[in-house]
Amino acid sequence: IDYPQTLVPLSRADLLARLHAQLSDGRFAHVQRVEQTAIKLAQQYGGDVQRAGLAGLVHDYAKQRPDAEFKQLIRQQRFDPDLLTANNGIWHGVIGAYLVERELGIHDTQVLNAIRRHTIGAVEMTTLDKIIFVADFIEPGRDFPGVDQARAAAEASLDAGVRFEITNTLKFLIAKQVNIYPKTIDTYNAWVAGH
Ligand code: GDP
Ligand code: FE
Ligand code: FE
Ligand code: FE
Secondary structure, rough: OOOOOOOOOOHHHHHHHHHHOOOOHHHHHHHHHHHHHHHHHHHHHHOOHHHHHHHHOOOOOOOOHHHHHHHHHHHHOOOOHHHOOOOOHHHHHHHHHHHHHHHHHOHHHHHHHHHHHHOOOOOOOOHHHHHHHHHHHHHHOOOOHHHHHHHHHHHOOHHHHHHHHHHHHHHHHHHOOOOOOOHHHHHHHHHHOOO
């Protein structure tokens, strides 16, 4: 899709070049698959196809920035200081949205929120947020134990896709005994454990 100027002030060719300059070949291929998957989910579930495609394409824009840059931005731009104890997994979405706005000139609040929420979800999620959260998890290049079940859940309903994903991600993080970002647990409680 060539996205309208109202969403992004760059041609598709320029946007792709800006993304590829930030991302490895593998990551660049991933974001294009997420774009296509997000478009399909938007068509299937009555989402905004253009915002879904664009958010899918740029969701990992900041994924390969150095940790030091994120830490500096947290202090400089007065992000929640609790973010300092997190890592790239969390930063590239929450702070990535800020970099997408500043560097790519994307100011659409719905698109920026979907980027912010793409890794950890949120207690309240819009259809667009759910589409990006799920598309990132089930894009055709993903191969992990449970991906077929994740795809089946997303086929049943977008909410079922979100519930499966947040449960699976938490199980995976707990198995690895890594730090769980509190908002990840908030998402789980809201979507799976009732409140
Ligand atoms: P990707 O950017 O396409 O690889 O996928 P995501 O943005 O969904 O996830 C980025 C990484 O963050 C993945 O390795 C997740 O497992 C990880 N992640 C998600 N939630 C948490 C959390 O609460 N704590 C930690 N430590 N990692 C998390
Ligand atoms: Fe990501
Ligand atoms: Fe994800
Ligand atoms: Fe991703």
